Amino acid sequence: MEMARMLLLLLCGLASVIVAKSDSSVSCEDLGFTGLALCSDCDALAEIVKDAELESDCRKCCAQELQDSISKKxxxxxxxxxxxxxxxxxxxxxxxxxxxxxxxxxxxxxxxxxxxxxxxxxxxxxxxxxxxxxxxxxxxxxxxxxxxxxxxxxx
Missing domain, CATH: 3.40.30.50 (Sep15/SelM thioredoxin-like domain, active-site redox motif)
Incomplete structure (x- = not known):
């Protein structure tokens, strides 16, 4: 009984570490998105790769194509x-x-x-x-x- 309780505590601890790790913010460079990626690039990526999670990460790191903000900067x-x-x-x-x-x-x-x-x-x-x-x-x-x-x- 004591062994089962310790195993349960260990599993709960691991679950909280996994949740905390997935909630922590990861930088765009860590995700492999660096530079001035435009959101239209994410459209092209989604079309080719067909991976919703990868597309989501791309969209978190992209810049909207605003004439003033990118082309004139x-x-x-x-x-x-x-x-x-x-x-x-x-x-x-x-x-x-x-x-x-x-x-x-x-x-x-x-x-x-x-x-x-x-x-x-x-x-x-x-x-x-x-x-x-x-x-x-x-x-x-x-x-x-x-x-x-x-x-x-x-x-």
Whole structure:
């Protein structure tokens, strides 16, 4: 009888841990949604994957396509963060650093161990505002994005 009571207490404890874990907020990056994912991207994902839970997670992390909020938003600078050891696997990012980075005086490179390539966009105070994964971006897309999103340096 005592053994059954202890087993019941143990199971109740495990159940409360599982419930607490499922209720805790998980960041979008932990869920695999990083960058400026648009809600229309979630529509495409749902069509291809056909997984309601995955679509729900996507919708929690997406940004509505508002002309003013996304297309016109600019930043005061950026950090290109990447792992130096992984850089050889991202030829377009490597090419951008070697050939184009000099054109962007407000963009710094931060080599961080284990980091996948991403742009960290900064506001006028230098605070990090957005993090955008660029794993599969072509060099010209990185250049175009930075030309559109990083305000020119004040002279």
């Amino acid at each position: 600019t930043y005061s600078g950026a950090i290109l963060e990447v792992c130096m050891r992984k850089l050889v696997f991202y030829r377009n990012v490597e090419a951008f650093i070697e050939k184009s980075l000099a054109q962007f005086p407000l963009v710094d490179v931060n080599y961080r161990f284990g980091s996948s390539p991403k742009l960290i966009m900064k506001d006028e105070r230098g605070n990090e505002k957005e993090s955008i994964r660029i794993d599969n971006w072509k060099t010209e897309h990185i250049e175009q994005f930075l030309k559109e999103k990083v305000r020119p340096k004040a002279t």
